[in-house]
Amino acid sequence: MMGMSETPTVLWSRPENERAGSPLLVMFHGYGADEADLFALASQLPAEFTVACVRAPQQAGPGYAWFPLRTDLTYSLDAVIDTAASIEAWLDSVRGAHSSVTLLGFSQGMCMATTLMRHRPADYAAVVGLSGFVVTAERNPYFDDATTGTVKPPLFWAETRATPSSLPNQWSSPTAGCVAIQRSRRSSIPGSGTASTPRKWHT
DSSP states (O other), rough: OOOTTTOOOOSSSSSSGGGGTTOOOEOOOOOBOTTTTGGGGGGOOOOTTTEEEEOEEEEEETEEEEEEESTTTTOOHHHHHHHHHHHHHHHHHHHHSSEEEEEEEEEEEHHHEEEEEEEGGGGGGGGEEEEEOOOOTTOOOOOHHHHHHHHHHHEEEEEEESOOOOOOHHHHOTTOOSSEEEEEESSSSSSTTTTOOOOOOEO
């Protein structure tokens, strides 16, 4: 697993000397994929965004995973938090160069994006979740859902009909209004199969 002092492998949409002052969109791929999996989406976004696609730290078949699957005996909430803390440390090292930070996660990557949001919700302009899920906090103090309920960060969640529809109970309460959730059910992302491949820079 990626250690706290290690820098993740990141695929950038533009070179470092062109990133200053731009809004940053950080993408987290799904289980068994890698940092190139979502990169084609960068060409469909507003030109002012800098896109950073991050590689998960654990080997999983031909690709990578953010943490063990919940059906794996090695899964634990601590494993989720350890990876989130490592990614958060990297984010803290780059966010100062950008006007805002938005998170996008697909499948297991959505779990990573929402975990980061639930730890420091004021740090993010918005979160996008695609066909994913959120982790059960099990009363762990890393998940600051009380503050998340106050900040109400915008969250767009697009899911297929096969995706489990589960959010933390306090998010679903009509009185809590923990996040500003906008949900969409689609079998695919429009245009996702026709994107041209943008130029890329690895770090």
